[in-house]
Amino acid sequence: MATIWIVLNFVLIILAFYLILHLYQNIRLLQKTSTEEIAKEIDAVFHVYIEDTRTENEKLIVALKQMLQENQTAAKRKPQRKKTKTLDNTAEKKATELQPGFKQMLDREIGQADTEQTSARENAPIAANDWFPPIDQINDTVEESPTLKAIKLQKQGLTPAEIAKKLGCGEGEVLLLLKMQEKGN
Incomplete structure (x- = not known):
């Protein structure tokens, strides 16, 4: 009778080891697939981020082009002045690092835009709808800690x-x- 119990015990131990091994393999398989899924999700997030950045850059380019066109039309209306500001070496290096179109725009507009913007600011009348805070009504108080x-x-x-x-x-x-x-x- 004791031999039957020993054999049965041995069979149950072998069955337990088999089940543990089978579960271990399944867990490793799940970990591998979850790691791959996480990598795919990260990749998808990066692609979305890159696309968002690309669309923002395109919007910026369009806005810069509009701003330069406005500056050019304003420059045509006013008499042109000599360029008083020149690019130093570091500014030229930064401009060459930019996209090719931006360097040309910078070279063309840097002198004209600066002088026109300052003169436009100086000559611009204050609009009636510009709001200033009521400074006279402000009472400062000092409070001790x-x-x-x-x-x-x-x-x-x-x-x-x-x-x-x-x-x-x-x-x-x-x-x-x-x-x-x-x-x-």
Whole structure:
């Protein structure tokens, strides 16, 4: 009878090892697929980010072109002045690092745009709908910190309990404020 139990026990142990091995393989397979899925999700997110960046760049290019066209039309209306500002070496290097079209636009417009914008700002009338805050109605108030109040009251000779009553806080808080101030000095 004992041999039957030993054989049955041995068979159950072998079955348990087989099931453990089978579960281990399934877990590894799931981990591998989840890692691949995460990699695919990350890749998809990067692609979406790149596309968003690309569309934002295209919008920026369109806005820059419109701004340059507006500057060119404004320059045609006013008499042209000599270029007073020249690019230094670092600015030229930065311009050459930009896309080819931007370098040409920068070379053309840098002198004209600066002088025209400053003259336009100086000569521009203030519109009636420009709003300014009512400065005369602003009243500044200075408020002391609780630490400063506690120190002043302590210098007057009040105990921490009396200071806490006047400040409306706990005595432990007042003691903490005073100790922190002592360590700071």
